[in-house]
Amino acid sequence: MDVPPESLPAPIPAQETATDAARAGVLFEQSAAIMVRLRAPGGCPWDREQSFDSIRKYTLEETYEVFDAIERRDFPHLAEELGDLLLQVLFYAEMAANQGHFTIAEVLEQLNNKLVRRHPHVFGEEASRAAGNRANVDAAVEGSSAAVLRNWEEIKTAEKALHQAGAAAAQGPSISRLDTVQRALPALAEATKLGAKAQKAGFDWPNWRDLLPKLAEETAELEAEAASADPERKPHVEAELGDLLFTAVNLGRHLGVDAEMALRGCNRRFRDRFREMEMASERPLEELKPEELEALWAGAKKKLAGEPKTREGL
Secondary structure, three states, X not given: OOOOHHHOOOOOOOHHXXXXXXXXXXXXXXXXXXXXXXXXXXXXXXXXXXXXXXXXXXXXXXXXXXXXXXXXXOHHHHHHHHHHHHHHHHHHHHHHHHOOOOXXXXXXXHHHHHHHHOOHHHHOHHHHHHOOOOOXXXXXXXXXXXXXXXXXXXXXXXXXXXXXXXXXXXXXXXXXXXXXOOOOOOHHHHHHHHHHHHHHOOOOOOOHHHHHHHHHHHHHHHHHHHOOOOHHHHHHHHHHHHHHHHHHHHHHHHHOOOHHHHHHHHHHHHHHHXXXXXXXXXXXXXXXXXXXXXXXHHHHHXXXXXOOOOOOOO
């Protein structure tokens, strides 16, 4: 539902801030126009070839780069990374417009409505309801962030119920308990939650040791698919790799280990050990033989963690 103009917040009074907002509007319009140009006939061949599926991985990558800049408090870099993340939004919106689904204007319209709808304590209950709020909340939060969050969740729940009712009418009611696990999760987290939900139905491995033969089975299936030189088999290779990863995540669940944290720890150790290899070598690593690289790797592991000179347990 559209928000009536009179229900929207008044213009920002501070002159400097208003100037920044106006400049941002001009720059955003320019960014959207650039994206239109890139996807138009005669634009960028690579951009024109992309699809929703092909750029998904870049969206996730850009999101993690934003996280990294925040953790390091690298604000100049954060500004750049937020721009890269915004590029993903513009890219999806332009592809959707090309296919006749929606435009970037509709994305912004929905965002503005949502912000007004979920902030009745700022814009007023009338404006919140005009923006689609169907929850009965107390807008008098009296400066309490807890009250704001409570209202936010109630409004969000009402939105979700309305959305689910519409989806059920169009597609039929949900029949799986796994539908309660959000798809909007990192893949490792989603796999963990799916396994936990299935466990409650009795569909699970009895013991963590039972997953070890399953890992070997999935590895063999992946090897069989990967051995094919047929590029049309790539979706099957991807599926088998997914099965292997899903099994590994569930092994972690049985062991009480968070797969995401386990992998992040492994990534950190790999960085440290590889850096040690670079520092210990008198020549560029590219010039070394495999056995020399293996010796450097073993030495790095021993120096950094006191582990035996083996590549096992990376």
